[in-house]
Structures are given as structure tokens and as C-alpha cells.
């Protein structure tokens with residue numbers, strides 16, 4: 114069992130800021146993430162970008178340098194999958210060096226004891242079903258970005274980036290950096306909603322786009338506002354993606370492409386907080402001005418408390434780190450408030466339009482793990498009923514994808530998070546906490 | 557619908573022989589399931605996979621032979637397996653087991669869909685289904701719902717699973733169980749496997765217990781059980797008992813350890829002191845004065861899916877004054893009233 | 901291999917991929933599906949971050965591994981999850 118004063122789960126900007134602040138305040142800190150390196154979604158490491166400098170490198174490098182100097186221990190490649198008792202988490206490493214135990218490839222399991230816990234588990238993309246969304250060649254924008262960092266070759270590929278959220282432009286810029294031909298970006302939010310906000314976004318692009326210039330993101334490609342995909346099209350023989358039908362509500366047209374990157378803003382990762390029993394309000398983890406959750410020893414920072422982007426993640430993380438160490442956070446409260454206002458604006462600007470709820474046809478799959486079509490779900494009375502009667506949400510993603518979709522489509526609320534938080538080998542539930550871990554080597 | 561134990565249970569349709577009455581009811585019920593087979597929609601996932609009772613040692617083999625004699629005299633098909641036959645039937649079991657008993661006509665269903673099928677039949681026959689509001693009062697032909705609705709009837713059938721809030725006087729205790737479902741591994745197993753020690757576990761009336769009990773689902777998933785805990789009303793999973801349960805499973809079948817476990821959950825069985833359900837008029841079980849309007853179908857412990865069709869027939873027979881295929885006497889709720897009278 | 905590449909076996913064919921690639925990326929680049937869905941559809945990665953389980957593959961004999969979370973190793977044997 115590994116012991117620490119402050120355990121931070123998630124090494125994105127929020128977690129890095131939290132770990133650094135708590136360690137500088139003299140706490141014994143352990144920072145853990147399932148990725149092999151710190152950075153989270155926005156600062157994910159990977160294959161170098163051939164064209165130009167990757168975005169936001171300076172902010173990232175500074176944050177990582179401070180983390181390395183602060184004295185926090187780090188554990189990367191480990192996913193938290195269970196909270197067996199108060200003050201204790203279990204994490205598993207399924208691949209990589211640590212997993213090379215006596216039987217190669219066997220998972221490595223650690224038990225972690227903490228006095229204070231900071232949850233900085235970030236967000237994932239929201240996917241909404243439309244005809245063709247399960248075709249190979251259709252990805253989440255952030256998903257495609259991550260895959261490209263993992264060696265996925267997009268050079269010369271014609272890509273449509275569609276859906277919603279500031280992420281679309283960030284991803285478009287990123288894909289262009291890897292040589293992709295971004296043919297257009299389609300944002301579902303209407304012009305009227307976007308314009309005043311967009312103006313403020315572009316005047317402070319660093320807030321959300323980390324210094325990417327609007328034009329750099331797009332090149333000569335058009336940016337359609339109030340425009341959304343209605344179907345992804347494939348060649349009947351080869352099954353290969355050939356294009357996407359886009360609409361602005363008045364006109365519908367086909368845009369040819371090789372890949373479609375489509376996601377509708379973000380959904381917070383609140384599963385660990387729910388498992389622990391933290392109060393959830395309107396889909397987000399409820400926190401006070403010190404980032405404290407309804408549980409006295411548990412703090413939460415970044416996207417799980419409200420989709421607010423990088424700036425919010427950094428300031429909330431720092432507050433959570435200081436507060437967990439018993440240090441004052443007054444000097445940061447102004448920034449926190451400003452970021453909160455910004456987050457509310459974000460939320461309003463990228464609200465999902467009602468038309469997106471009726472894109473699925475009766476035979477369009479909604480649950481991709483179990484292949485459950487829209488027609489089977491339409492008749493159900495709620496999430497549990499749908500689960501029990503159709504198997505929707507019963508597959509390995511445990512409703513992470515279809516749960517967010519059915520919430521948008523039918524207003525269903527997901528219930529009861531159960532261990533394991535993500536699928537783990539059965540043996541991980543049998544012999545947990547027995548394997549020692551040497552911390553320093555993971556930094 | 558199907559939100560109680562039915563949403564949490566394993567759905568093993570199994571003949572159990574721990575008492576003559578239990579044997580009669582499970583055997584009768586299983587025969588009805590087999591009659592229904594052709595009508596069940598695919599979502600019910602009916603599989604005639606059979607049960608293998610696994611014997612770890614010679615002592616348990618003695619039980620295998622005893623069980624096989626009981627089956628033979630009741631007309632339940634069963635076949636004693638040698639160690640080699642057992643290994644051949646289920647190669648993933650560990651070496652060195654003593655043998656087993658194959659009961660080929662046992663089966664498996666997916667309980668929530670089975671309940672959905674029965675409900676659909678009831679509605680087609682004219683029943684009305686009200687959902688979304690709890691009954692907060694039921695007595696003397698009157699039922700009141702939490703939303704204020706009042707219903708009247710000549711007979712009120714209470715089948716509340718392990719939720720006894722309406723009738724706190726029922727001789728029912730909640731018995732918690734855990735299950736783990738895996739991802740899909742088609743062909744990993746062929747039969748539902750249960751260790752003979754299960755019988756000790758299921759019958760022990762006080763201590764917490766675990767047993768090796770694993771079921772292949774038609775999806776290719778493995779459902780791994782089982783545990784039994786009295787007086788634990790917390791629906792959260794209990795890591796200590798989960799560990800014991802899975803250790804037990806891995807001791808019989810080490811290969812289960814590598815399968816990807818998707819979800820762990822708990823459910824509550826409704827246990828009666830004599831391990832038989834309550835089927836029939838509530839009589840004086842619910843109060844000093846008998847309430848002729850109240851009827852019960854409750855207390856099914858770990859056999860409520862198996863016994864559902866048999867219990868339904870017994871109930872219908874009593875309501876209509878028909879003669880039943882099996883003796884309804886051992887299941888009449890008033891057996892507990894009579895007992896108390898003797899004590900007093 | 902010392903030139904920054906490794907050799908992996910994807911559905912029986914040997915493929916050279918850059919070291920540090922994820923298995924999901926290697927499979928896409930080689931035109932191999934990650935998995936065949938419950939009703940027989942071809943699927944590849946979706947979320948790229950270990951959440952959606954669309955990229956499950958059989959990796960070195962272990963079923964249902966999320967290929968977007970696994971980095972290629974020399975000699976790794978990968979098959980489409982069926």
C-alpha cells in the first residue's frame with residue numbers, strides 16, 4: 114500500500130497545477146494518470162508535429178518544469194478503477210514496463226492511501242448518433258487528435274471537422290499541422306449565439322485556443338456556423354467513408370471527405386466522484402470556492418466541475434492544491450470567478466440545438482458496444498428500463514458514450530456507478546494492493 | 557418493471573432437491589419453462605445449457621451420488637461424471653477435481669426480459685400496468701399509491717420481492733448477493749457450473765458465505781457468483797466478500813482471472829426461515845385479524861426466477877379453486893402463523 | 901529495430917510501424933479493423949482516449965484490449981477482436 118498526504122487523480126492542467134501547489138506547500142503528493150506522461154487531453158504527448166510548433170508548448174513546458182521541481186511523486190500508466198474503502202483507491206497498469214511482471218503482460222495493481230484526494234479527471238467528448246456515425250473513418254475530433262499523436266497518419270487526407278465546441282478549431286489546426294487537408298469546419302451553434310462570444314474568444318484566443326490564430330486553424334477552409342452533419346456516407350462496396358451530408362437547416366449538401374471528425378462539445382468525467390459518493394449537481398461535481406466536494410477530504414478541479422477550458426482548470430487546480438494543504442487561496446478567487454463566468458458563457462454558446470436530437474433514424478445504432486438501435490430505445494421509460502430491456506449501456510464502455518447520447522436524446526439520467534470504473538481483469542478484483550510500487554522511476 | 561431482485565439475479569433455471577417441496581416446485585416450474593421455450597422472444601436468451609454440480613473431493617462425490625439417486629427417483633435426468641468426463645465437458649476447470657453431476661435439462665434465462673415477456677402477456681390478457689408510484693398502503697381490498705391514487709380489488713396480490721415495507725411482519729429476511737459480469741468470450745464455457753459446496757453456502761442460515769457459481773450467457777459473457785450475506789442492507793459492493801467470492805471462482809477455474817470484468821453489482825434475495833416461498837392467502841400472517849383480500853407470492857430467496865411460472869400456476873389454481881399439479885400446502889403462508897400459535 | 905521502427909503482426913501480416921505508435925494507429929494505417937461488432941459491423945477507434953472501447957483488439961493473446969491505449973512492441977501479435 115502506497116501512502117501519501119494528497120493524492121491527485123488526473124495529470125491534465127488541473128491535476129498538474131493541484132499537485133504542484135500542494136507539494137510546494139510541503140505535502141507529500143502523489144500524482145497519478147492513466148496516460149504514460151503528464152499533460153491530459155490538451156497537452157498530450159505523442160509523435161512530433163511535422164509542420165510548425167505544436168500549440169501551447171510554452172505553457173505546457175512551464176507547468177511540467179514546475180511539476181518536476183516541486184517534489185511530487187508521479188505514477189503514470191495507472192488507471193483508478195475502484196475505491197474499496199474510505200481513504201483508499203486502487204489503480205491498475207495494464208501495459209507498458211510496469212506491467213512486465215513475472216508473467217509478461219499481467220496487470221500491475223497498486224493500492225493507494227491518502228489523507229486528501231483531488232479529482233482532476235477531465236472530460237470526454239459527447240457523441241450524438243446520426244446515420245453513419247459508426248462507420249470506420251468517423252472519429253471524435255479530440256479522438257482523432259489523440260490518435261494522430263499516437264502515429265495515425267492523416268497526411269493528405271481530406272477531413273471534415275464537425276460538431277460543437279472550441280475544440281473543433283483546435284483540432285483543425287492540429288490536423289493541418291500534421292499535413293491533413295481540412296476541407297471545412299462545421300459548428301452546430303448558430304451565428305447569433307456565437308458572434309458576440311466568438312468575438313471575445315478571438316480577442317483572447319489564448320483562453321481556449323492556446324495561441325492558435327483563427328486563420329491558422331482553418332487555412333482557406335470555410336468555417337460554417339449553425340451547420341451540422343445529418344449523415345456520414347460510405348461506398349457501398351468498399352464500406353469506405355466518402356463524405357458527409359451537412360445542413361444549415363435550410364439547405365443540405367454533400368461534402369466529400371476521407372475522414373470525419375465529429376463530436377459535440379464535452380461531457381465531464383464524474384464517474385470516480387460518483388463512486389466515492391460526492392454530490393453531483395446538474396451533471397457536474399458540486400464544489401465550494403475552495404474546490405471542496407460534499408466529502409470533507411475530497412476536492413475536485415477542472416472539467417468535472419464545469420466545462421471551462423484551460424484557464425479554469427489551471428486556477429481551480431491551484432486552489433484545490435493549496436486548500437488541500439491548508440493554505441489560503443484568497444489571491445486566486447478573483448481569477449476563479451472570472452473563469453466561472455467564462456465557463457457559463459461557453460456553456461450558453463455551445464448549447465446543443467434541438468434538431469440534433471432527431472438525426473438518428475429507427476435503425477441508427479445508439480449503443481455501439483451492444484449495437485442497440487434508436488427504435489428499440491424510443492419506447493423505453495428511462496435509463497434503467499432501457500438498460501434492462503435492451504442491453505443499452507451494458508457493454509464495456511458502461512454507458513460512457515451512449516449514456517451521454519441518451520441524456521441528450523431522451524433526457525435520461527444515468528444512475529449508479531459501480532466498480533470497476535472501467536473493465537479490468539477479474540484477477541484485479543481478487544489480489545489488489547499486493548504489489549509494491551517504486552514511485553520515483555515513474556516521473 | 558423488473559427493477560428488484562429480478563434485475564440483479566442470475567436467471568439459472570435449476571432443479572433443487574434440498575427438500576421434497578422445493579424439488580417438486582423447481583421441477584414443476586422448470587417443466588413449464590421448457591414448455592414456454594418456443595414462445596420466448598430471443599431477448600429472454602433462454603439456453604438449455606444444463607447444470608454441472610462440481611465435486612472437489614471424494615466427500616463431495618458422495619453427495620453427487622446421493623443427488624443422482626434423488627433425481628432418478630423424481631424422474632429428473634442426471635448423469636454422474638468421472639473426473640475425465642468432467643474435464644472433457646468443461647476443460648477450463650482446474651485439474652484434480654473429483655467429478656460432477658450433469659443435469660442436462662436445467663437452463664438459463666435473462667430475467668429482466670423474461671419478466672418483460674410475462675408482463676406483456678398479462679397486458680395482452682387485459683391487465684393494466686401502472687408504474688412509477690409505490691403502493692404505500694394495502695389492506696382490506698384497498699391499495700393506496702404514493703401519488704394519491706386509490707385502487708380497490710377483491711384480491712390484492714403482494715409480490716414485493718425483498719422490500720417488506722408494506723408488510724413488515726412477513727417472515728422474510730434480506731440476503732445480499734454479489735455478481736460480476738465479464739466481456740464476451742464465446743465458447744469459454746458450456747454449462748452453468750456450481751460447486752457442491754454451494755449447497756452448504758445456500759443453506760447456512762447465518763454466516764456470510766461464498767461459492768463457485770459461474771454461468772455462460774448467450775452473449776458469450778460470463779456471470780460469476782455467488783455470495784450470501786444476511787442483515788447487510790447496504791446496496792454498495794463489499795470488497796471483502798467480492799474478493800472471497802472471486803478467489804473461490806479462480807480456485808476452480810483459474811482462467812477466469814484473465815477475463816475482462818465489466819461490472820459488479822448486488823441484489824437482495826428474500827429469504828424465509830424454512831427456505832420455501834410464501835404462495836397463497838396471507839391469512840393472519842399480516843395482522844391479528846385475517847385479511848381475506850391479501851395474497852402473497854414472496855420469499856423466493858435464490859430461486860425466484862426458476863419458480864416464477866410454477867408459483868404463478870399455484871396461485872391461479874387457488875384463486876380459481878382448481879386442483880394443482882403439485883401440493884400447494886408446503887408453500888401456504890399460514891404455515892408460519894400455525895407455528896407461532898404452537899409456541900404461544 | 902534500431903531505426904525507430906518496430907515490426908508487429910497485424911492479422912497475420914508483418915507490418916513495420918514507427919516506435920511509439922499506438923496499436924490503434926498501426927491498425928488504421930494498415931487498413932485493419934479493430935473489432936467486429938455484435939451485429940457484424942466493422943469498427944475502428946472513436947475516442948482515442950480509452951473511453952469508448954470501440955478499438956478493442958486481441959493483443960498478444962489477450963482479448964478486449966483497448967488498442968488506442970497500448971503502444972506497439974517489437975514482435976507484438978495483434979488480431980481484430982471478433
Ligand SMILES: Cc1cc2nc3c(=O)[nH]c(=O)nc-3n(C[C@H](O)[C@H](O)[C@H](O)COP(=O)(O)OP(=O)(O)OC[C@H]3O[C@@H](n4cnc5c(N)ncnc54)[C@H](O)[C@@H]3O)c2cc1C
Nearest residue numbers: 123125126127147153154192193234235255415416422423
Ligand atoms: C479528447 C479531448 C481533446 C482536447 N483537446 C484540446 C485541445 O487541443 N485544445 C484545447 O484547448 N482543449 C482541448 N480539450 C479541452 C481540455 O481538456 C480542457 O480545456 C482542459 O485542458 C481540461 O483540463 P483538466 O485538467 O480538467 O482535464 P484533462 O486534461 O482532461 O485531464 C484529465 C486527466 O485525468 C486522467 N484520468 C481520468 N480518469 C482517470 C482515472 N480513473 N485514473 C487515472 N487517470 C484518470 C486522464 O487520463 C487525463 O489525463 C480537449 C478535451 C478532450 C476531452
Ligand SMILES: Cc1cc2nc3c(=O)[nH]c(=O)nc-3n(C[C@H](O)[C@H](O)[C@H](O)COP(=O)(O)OP(=O)(O)OC[C@H]3O[C@@H](n4cnc5c(N)ncnc54)[C@H](O)[C@@H]3O)c2cc1C
Nearest residue numbers: 560561562565566567568691717733823858859860861862
Ligand atoms: C445475486 C442473486 C442471484 C440470484 N440468482 C438466481 C438464479 O440463478 N436463479 C433463480 O431462479 N433465482 C435467482 N435469484 C433470485 C431471484 O432473482 C429472485 O427470487 C426473483 O427475482 C424475485 O422476484 P420477485 O418478483 O419476487 O421480486 P423482485 O424482482 O424484487 O420484484 C419486486 C418488485 O416489486 C416492486 N415493489 C416492492 N414494493 C413495492 C411497493 N410498495 N409498491 C410498488 N412496487 C413495489 C419492486 O419495485 C420490484 O419491481 C437470485 C437473486 C440474487 C439477488
Ligand code: FES
Nearest residue numbers: 948950952953968
Ligand atoms: S478509441 Fe475509444 S477506447 Fe480506444
